[in-house]
Amino acid sequence: xxxxxxxxxxxxxxxxxxxxxxxxxxxxxxxxxxxxxxxxxxxxxxxxxxxxxxxxxxxxxxxxxxxxxxxxxxxxxxxxxxxxxxxxxxxxxxxxxxxxxxxxxxxxxxxxxxxxxxxxxxxxxxxxxxxxxxxxxxxxxxxxxxxxxxxxxxxxxxxxxxxxxxxxxxxxxxxxxxxxxxxxxxxxxxxxxxxxxxxxxxxxxxxxxxxxxxxxxxxxxxxxxxxxxxxxxxxxxxxxxxxxxxxxxxxxxxxxxxxxxxxxxxxxxxxxxxxxxxxxxxxxxxxxxxxxxxxxxxxxxxxxxxxxxxxxxxxxxxxxxxxxxxxxxxxxxxxxxxxxxxxxxxxxxxxxxxxxxxxxxxxxxxxxxxxxxxxxxxxxxxxxxxxxxxxxxxxxxxxxxxxxxxxxxxxxxxxxxxxxxxxxxxxxxxxxxxxxxxxxxxxxxxxxxxxxxxxxxxxxxxxxxxxxxxxxxxxxxxxxxxxxxxxxxxxxxxxxxxxxxxxxxxxxxxxxxxxxxxxxxxxxxxxxxxxxxxxxx
Ligand SMILES: *[C@@H]1O[C@H](CO)[C@@H](O)[C@H](O)[C@H]1NC(C)=O
Ligand SMILES: *[C@@H]1O[C@H](CO)[C@@H](O)[C@H](O)[C@H]1NC(C)=O
Ligand SMILES: *[C@@H]1O[C@H](CO)[C@@H](O)[C@H](O)[C@H]1NC(C)=O
Ligand SMILES: *[C@@H]1O[C@H](CO)[C@@H](O)[C@H](O)[C@H]1NC(C)=O
Ligand SMILES: *[C@@H]1O[C@H](CO)[C@@H](O)[C@H](O)[C@H]1NC(C)=O
Ligand SMILES: *[C@@H]1O[C@H](CO)[C@@H](O)[C@H](O)[C@H]1NC(C)=O
Ligand SMILES: *[C@@H]1O[C@H](CO)[C@@H](O)[C@H](O)[C@H]1NC(C)=O
Ligand SMILES: *[C@@H]1O[C@H](CO)[C@@H](O)[C@H](O)[C@H]1NC(C)=O
Ligand SMILES: *[C@@H]1O[C@H](CO)[C@@H](O)[C@H](O)[C@H]1NC(C)=O
Ligand SMILES: *[C@@H]1O[C@H](CO)[C@@H](O)[C@H](O)[C@H]1NC(C)=O
Ligand SMILES: *[C@@H]1O[C@H](CO)[C@@H](O)[C@H](O)[C@H]1NC(C)=O
Ligand SMILES: *[C@@H]1O[C@H](CO)[C@@H](O)[C@H](O)[C@H]1NC(C)=O
Numbered sequence: 457x458x459x460x461x462x463x464x465x466x467x468x469x470x471x472x473x474x475x476x477x478x479x480x481x482x483x484x485x486x487x488x489x490x491x492x493x494x495x496x497x498x499x500x501x502x503x504x505x506x507x508x509x510x511x512x513x514x515x516x517x518x519x520x521x522x523x524x525x526x527x528x529x530x531x532x533x534x535x536x537x538x539x540x541x542x543x544x545x546x547x548x549x550x551x552x553x554x555x556x557x558x559x560x561x562x563x564x565x566x567x568x569x570x571x572x573x574x575x576x577x578x579x580x581x582x583x584x585x586x587x588x589x590x591x592x593x594x595x596x597x598x599x600x601x602x603x604x605x606x607x608x609x610x611x612x613x614x615x616x617x618x619x620x621x622x623x624x625x626x627x628x629x630x631x632x633x634x635x636x637x638x639x640x641x642x643x644x645x646x647x648x649x650x651x652x653x654x655x656x657x658x659x660x661x662x663x664x665x666x667x668x669x670x671x672x673x674x675x676x677x678x679x680x681x682x683x684x685x686x687x688x689x690x691x692x693x694x695x696x697x698x699x700x701x702x703x704x705x706x707x708x709x710x711x712x713x714x715x716x717x718x719x720x721x722x723x724x725x726x727x728x729x730x731x732x733x734x735x736x737x738x739x740x741x742x743x744x745x746x747x748x749x750x751x752x753x754x755x756x757x758x759x760x761x762x763x764x765x766x767x768x769x770x771x772x773x774x775x776x777x778x779x780x781x782x783x784x785x786x787x788x789x790x791x792x793x794x795x796x797x798x799x800x801x802x803x804x805x806x807x808x809x810x811x812x813x814x815x816x817x818x819x820x821x822x823x824x825x826x827x828x829x830x831x832x833x834x835x836x837x838x839x840x841x842x843x844x845x846x847x848x849x850x851x852x853x854x855x856x857x858x859x860x861x862x863x864x865x866x867x868x869x870x871x872x873x874x875x876x877x878x879x880x881x882x883x884x885x886x887x888x889x890x891x892x893x894x895x896x897x898x899x900x901x902x903x904x905x906x907x908x909x910x911x912x913x914x915x916x917x918x919x920x921x922x923x924x925x926x927x928x929x930x931x932x933x934x935x936x937x938x939x940x941x942x943x944x945x946x947x948x949x950x951x952x953x954x955x956x957x958x959x960x961x962x963x964x965x966x967x968x969x970x971x972x973x974x975x976x977x978x979x980x981x982x983x984x985x986x987x988x989x990x991x992x993x
């Protein structure tokens with residue numbers, strides 16, 4: 457592996473002049489600051505060029521024409537309640553939208569005299585082509601193999617001429633995924649641009665070597681700073697590959713997270729799909745007898761709706777399902793994340809704990825110099841790659857990894873077990889937590905005096921007392937109320953927590969994760985729902 461990388465690095469020198477307009481591209485920069493040519497980029501075949509002007513059926517019957525923006529998402533679904541939108545029920549495959557419901561508290565303006573002094577953002581990458589080998593490509597291949605061997609009728613007639621074109625692309629960002637990150641950069645500049653100390657020094661932003669991760673960071677930085685962002689930020693790429701430590705892809709240094717002990721979410725998903733897609737399977741299978749559609753295929757058709765929508769702009773699969781069936785799809789993703797990556801997984805905390813330790817190190821102003829979960833200590837032990845003097849930190853990661861990071865912090869608001877037999881009201885809604893382009897913003901707020909927990913009295917916002925610093929978690933533009941998961945923070949209308957209290961709570965988070973045992977210990981899989989704290993029983 458190392459020898460192979462040397463070959464790639466040597467090749468970099470020969471293309472150096474061609475790449476002068478791009479990022480930090482030179483054989484003289486260390487691997488972690490080299491953004492082009494890419495190393496450990498993952499699958500990168502590009503997808504087909506969309507032709508939405510041709511494929512878009514809008515205007516839909518009995519509605520006046522509404523232009524697409526850029527996706528076509530006004531597909532009529534019969535039982536849609538007011539305000540309902542099936543494109544926001546696609547779990548982790550949802551195109552970015554701010555959490556519409558919040559996490560249980562309202563938002564408040566900053567009290568006069570208080571300042572936001574620090575921001576740590578953790579972003580997911582943007583919308584992408586399907587994962588190699590996942591359900592959507594499998595379904596595409598099944599239909600392609602059966603072409604000419606089935607005659608679909610009714611609602612499924614389109615399958616007779618449908619081609620699974622997304623299979624030509626894999627995992628890299630689709631156009632709207634680039635836009636999501638650019639827009640997030642623009643949003644963050646409006647929100648926090650003032651925190652950038654424009655004194656000629658560059659900040660370090662961190663992502664991984666995977667193509668979609670690198671590009672997501674670049675689009676974000678272009679949105680935040682403009683196209684000349686390389687004058688303002690240096691992008692550090694942590695190797696995302698088996699055998700390497702990477703807190704932004706923690707599963708690579710957590711072996712048990714990749715085995716069946718951490719896969720009960722898959723079992724639960726299959727159990728739930730058999731329930732909520734029974735009607736749809738009975739309805740759709742007879743329309744294409746030669747295809748022998750079963751629940752798995754019908755489930756994959758729902759995923760195909762999500763992927764084709766972001767990849768091609770419109771998908772004929774979306775209106776095959778009722779609103780209730782789309783609610784069932786969202787719930788299937790919610791229980792899947794719960795079982796594989798969060799509090800129902802024995803490695804839920806272990807996968808995310810390295811990143812939690814990095815945030816704590818920044819807050820407590822120290823490098824990480826001894827082995828700490830999946831942190832790369834070489835990088836986190838150097839100020840050039842783990843600076844501590846920034847007021848703005850931008851990191852980029854993956855959906856399941858961010859779910860595990862929330863688990864490792866101890867956001868027990870998302871811990872209740874979700875039954876795989878029926879839907880219950882719940883907070884772990886993946887489209888609200890980890891849609892494409894999701895972003896977790898952690899702010900420090902310095903106030904001249906303690907801020908009253910009751911924020912209803914605008915004139916009495918400050919209590920008697922010394923200057924006080926608060927930590928404020930915001931996920932997809934809505935506050936995560938810290939007291940709901942950390943009672944020691946005290947019930948506060950604004951969901952903040954005094955930072956010293958928060959740091960005290962987090963003193964135990966590394967031990968609570970049982971990183972060594974959870975990730976490398978020898979224990980057996982237990983049925984979905986028996987694990988409730990993100991660690992082995
Ligand atoms: C489609 O056919 C190819 C080639 O025979 C095969 O490898 C693939 O598994 C088939 N796909 C499905 C879903 O059966
Ligand atoms: C599909 O329908 C066409 C036209 O009716 C017919 O020629 C063909 O044999 C049918 N194919 C199958 C697999 O039933
Ligand atoms: C799908 O695309 C392939 C290659 O472009 C083409 O040969 C085939 O006829 C297409 N199938 C359908 C059903 O349109
Ligand atoms: C710019 O500001 C940063 C953050 O306050 C500081 O660490 C750095 O030393 C400053 N650089 C210069 C050249 O003044
Ligand atoms: C980025 O850095 C350049 C060069 O120092 C500076 O002119 C520009 O204003 C900075 N951009 C922002 C958004 O502060
Ligand atoms: C840590 O990062 C450095 C720089 O990318 C890399 O050379 C080294 O292999 C990494 N170590 C591990 C264990 O991931
Ligand atoms: C984890 O898995 C990797 C790759 O399969 C293997 O090389 C390594 O020895 C395993 N680590 C432990 C501690 O078992
Ligand atoms: C998990 O995998 C192990 C080893 O491959 C196997 O023995 C065990 O039966 C599996 N357990 C479940 C619940 O699938
Ligand atoms: C399935 O059909 C039954 C009977 O029509 C209905 O009560 C139920 O709500 C349907 N379930 C779903 C998930 O659409
Ligand atoms: C549906 O059929 C596929 C093979 O086409 C199979 O792999 C899958 O397990 C089946 N799903 C169910 C729920 O039976
Ligand atoms: C990688 O992580 C392992 C597990 O914590 C640790 O033993 C090792 O020292 C780390 N290596 C580096 C370079 O960070
Ligand atoms: C907030 O910022 C202003 C302007 O920089 C400063 O005068 C004030 O002291 C700061 N307040 C706190 C509580 O840090």
